[in-house]
Amino acid sequence: MTSTQSRESGLAAAARLASLLDEQGYITDLRVREAMARIERHRYLPDRVWLDDDSADGGYAPLDRACEPERWWEAAYGNVPVVTQLDDGRDERLDPHWATPTSSASLPSTVAQMACAAALEVGMETLEIGPATGINLSLIAELVGQEHVVGIEIDAGLAERCRAALAATGYTNVTVVTGDGELGYTPRAKYHRIVSTASAMTIPYAWVAQSHEGGRIICPFQTTLCSQGMVALTVRDGTAAGQFCLPLRFMLLRGQRARHRFDELFTDDAWEATRVHRIDAAPALLSDWDARFAAGLRLPGVHHGQRGEGQWLASENAWAYWDDRHVYQWGPQALFDAAREAVESWEKAGKPEMTRYGLTVADSGQRFWLDEPDNLW
Ligand SMILES: C[S@@+](CC[C@H](N)C(=O)[O-])C[C@H]1O[C@@H](n2cnc3c(N)ncnc32)[C@H](O)[C@@H]1O
Known part of the structure; x- marks a missing residue:
């Protein structure tokens, strides 16, 4: 084998990774760098792992140590997330392209x-x-x-x-x-x-x-x-x-995994019963990550996705769908209006970045705030 693996010990590879992360500014504590240099990551990983499948439209591609020892070693000591289980380990023969990663060695x-x-x-x-x-x-x-x-x-x-x-x-x-x-x-x-x-x-x-x-x-x-x-x-x-x-x-x-119910709720009957209003152009609404983060704190349980030319929001019992001409809302919550209000509040607050928000967890539940715990979001 002429691989990196044949030339490099686990400790040398761990030291290489720790230096790289340090140089790139991820480590602010020398003890963490020294400790990372002592962890031989390859000794914790299974022989079969999955990496992001760059060649396909999302999904994961298997990587077997026996078939590609050099790539496997590079994955073990690279700054990449390495998936170690799909679909709670139910069936590894399933096409990884469609599977959900359920465990990994974190980035x-x-x-x-x-x-x-x-x-x-x-x-x-x-x-x-x-x-x-x-x-x-x-x-x-x-x-x-x-x-x-x-x-x-x-x-x-x-x-x-x-x-x-x-x-x-x-x-x-x-x-x-x-x-x-x-x-x-x-x-x-x-x-x-x-x-x-x-x-x-x-x-x-x-x-x-x-x-x-x-x-x-x-x-x-x-x-x-x-x-x-x-x-x-x-x-x-x-x-x-x-x-x-x-x-x-x-x-x-x-226990906190959540699946959206849009496909279940978006029925012909619901479509007939929607509240519709015209718009002049498709709103950017959730395209900014900070806006999306801030709106997400206000709209727990609300999912977002795309279908055809349009976008949708869905909660347990309501949905909204919009394209560049119309907004359709169905169910007890007007989800498009709620998302627009949340984004407008974020704009009025000066478009704060994620790091200006905070969280308080009490026996009575969790609440979000902006800058100060008293300034509830
Ligand atoms: C991203 S992986 C953790 C990576 C890990 N720290 C490492 O470095 O290898 C997330 C793990 O959390 C576990 N997990 C999910 N829900 C859990 C729960 N409620 N209690 C304990 N473990 C949980 C999953 O089974 C999975 O193995």
Whole structure:
């Protein structure tokens, strides 16, 4: 083999990746860089993985270590997300083009940014939600000490694989349990840090309840309209609050996956019963990511898509459809009007970027704000 793999050890490759991420500005904490340089990523990955399929219209393409060892190695130590499970592992023979990725080794630059945001110190009790391969869990273990780390993975097969990978790489004192991380993990609470590597639309209050005073919760956040944004929350007096700080994208927590109902609700009968109004031109409405993010916070459970020349919005019991001439709205909510109002509010507020928004999670639920916790969005 004349591959990179035959010339390079795992530790050399890990050091190469850590330097690259540092040079590119993803690492703000020297300890994170040093720890990343100690993680031999190839020892955590399965022999078959899936990468973005650039040759097709979206979807994923399988990559087998036995067939393409050099590409597999490059994927293991490249700054790319590596999908490790499709469709909850139901049937790997399915066409990956149509499958949904359900587990992965996260993008290394994101792993680095999340670790820096978590400000992990030796001795901090830390819970990771969704450890999957164990790569991030071993990084956390490097930073806080093995005996202080618990990972909770909902998929029993992945949890088992994760335990085996950690044992094989020497992280024998890290605990991995199978369970629903939305409930936290009470036997080891309270935590100084809770790091979720699955994204949430609703931050579970259990995480707040299981955090120490002053503890931090780091979680990718998304709405049904917009899949970007990490929050870093600090826990005080039974409430967690903090701002959105990074644009990033993750798989959703299993219990928070949401499918749109547009196809079900968009029937001939509904079409006959729509409220219609004319417009002069198709509004740009959700084409700006910051507008989309802000509107998404206001419109939980509302999905967006394209059909033919038009665009649609759909909630559980309503939809809107528009092209460049007409807007059609059906159901108890006027979704087009609601989205337009949300975008107009965002424009009036000076078109704030995602990082000016924040989130407070209390026992009574979560609320969003702009700049200050009292300035509710
Ligand atoms: C993007 S992967 C995590 C990547 C991982 N940290 C790594 O570096 O390999 C998301 C994982 O979250 C898990 N997951 C989803 N919902 C969960 C839940 N409610 N509790 C625990 N794990 C969950 C999935 O099974 C999946 O393995």
